[in-house]
Amino acid sequence: MAVPKKRTPSSRRDRRRANIFLKEPQLVKCKKCGKPTRPHNVCPECGFYKGKEYINVMAKIEKKQKVVSSEKEEIVEEVKKPKKAVKKEPSKK
């Protein structure tokens, strides 16, 4: 097994770790809606990039709402249907 020949001094260790940190993401104002977005990326709020629509955000939202409403209907149907009572067999003792 490889073993370090010399102990790493705290100053050297700390110098190495000085560059380990999270960078704050660079944000640019969207030209269409003014919301902060990442540069060179399609705006997630309005779906526009360089004055052109790439993502139809409204269609996505409507699709999501449809899924949610259909899920709700399924839950309602489940509640309405009476569950078949399961007869418990007496345990043998």
Ligand SMILES: [Zn+2]
């Ligand atoms: Zn936008």
